[in-house]
Amino acid sequence: MSDDVIEAAKTGRSKCRRCGEIIAKGQLRFGERVENAFGEGLATHWFHIACAAEKRPERLGAAMASCDLELPDRSVLDAIVRSGTENPKLATVKRAERASSGRARCQHCRELIEKGTLRVAVEREEDASVATVSYVHAGCAPEFLGRHGLMDKLRRTSPALEAPDFSELEQLLGQ
Numbered sequence: 001m002s003d004d005v006i007e008a009a010k011t012g013r014s015k016c017r018r019c020g021e022i023i024a025k026g027q028l029r030f031g032e033r034v035e036n037a038f039g040e041g042l043a044t045h046w047f048h049i050a051c052a053a054e055k056r057p058e059r060l061g062a063a064m065a066s067c068d069l070e071l072p073d074r075s076v077l078d079a080i081v082r083s084g085t086e087n088p089k090l091a092t093v094k095r096a097e098r099a100s101s102g103r104a105r106c107q108h109c110r111e112l113i114e115k116g117t118l119r120v121a122v123e124r125e126e127d128a129s130v131a132t133v134s135y136v137h138a139g140c141a142p143e144f145l146g147r148h149g150l151m152d153k154l155r156r157t158s159p160a161l162e163a164p165d166f167s168e169l170e171q172l173l174g175q
Contacts, residue, residue: 003033003042004063006049006071018051028071030060053077054157055091057084080156083149090149094121094133096158096169108140118169120145120154138172151175 012025023029023046030052036043049071052060061081064071071077084090102115113119118138122145123131136144151173155166 004059005031005033005044006060006063006067006069007031008069009046014046016048016051017045018047018055021048023048028069030056030063032056032059049077050080053080053084054153057081057091058088061085083152087146087148087150089145090153092122092124093145093150093153094123094157096120096138096154096161096165098165099135104135106137106140107134108136108144111137113137118165118172138169142173147173147175 006028009023009025009027009029012022014023014029015021016023016029017032028049030047030049031044032047032052033042033044047055047060049060050073057080060077064074064077064081096118099113099115099117099119102112104113104119105111106113106119107122113135119135120138120141121133121135124134141150151170154169158165161169
């Protein structure tokens with residue numbers, strides 16, 4: 001049994017481990033219990049509920065199953081959790097964006113990603129405390145990350161993109 005928890009934030013001081021934004025007092029949040037890297041016992045990593053669905057779908061799904069609280073947009077959260085559970089690599093996807101330079105290499109094909117082209121940012125956790133971002137050509141993303149749920153996730157996590165960008169992204173992903 002997991003010690004993970006869903007609760008209303010007691011203060012407005014905790015930050016979400018996915019997006020880095022403050023979790024407002026009273027807002028529902030997900031607490032992932034992990035071994036404390038700096039001492040004995042457990043530490044709690046806090047997430048907005050929607051961010052936990054994107055980043056920790058299996059653990060949030062288990063916590064939701066035992067949660068008595070009314071969760072806003074429960075059916076949407078269930079769909080995101082289901083998609084992330086079926087394709088675990090989706091948890092590493094941060095967003096789609098246009099390449100700001102031509103220096104990054106695709107983690108799949110190892111070719112340079114040309115400035116201005118669409119790419120997918122992927123988070124790599126080197127250890128429990130350090131996460132780095134690497135990139136994949138949008139066209140390489142389905143093979144590297146799996147096709148299931150990818151476009152839906154990119155729509156949710158890429159607010160800087162506009163409708164023409166999403167149309168191009170769909171073509172590059174083969175959808």
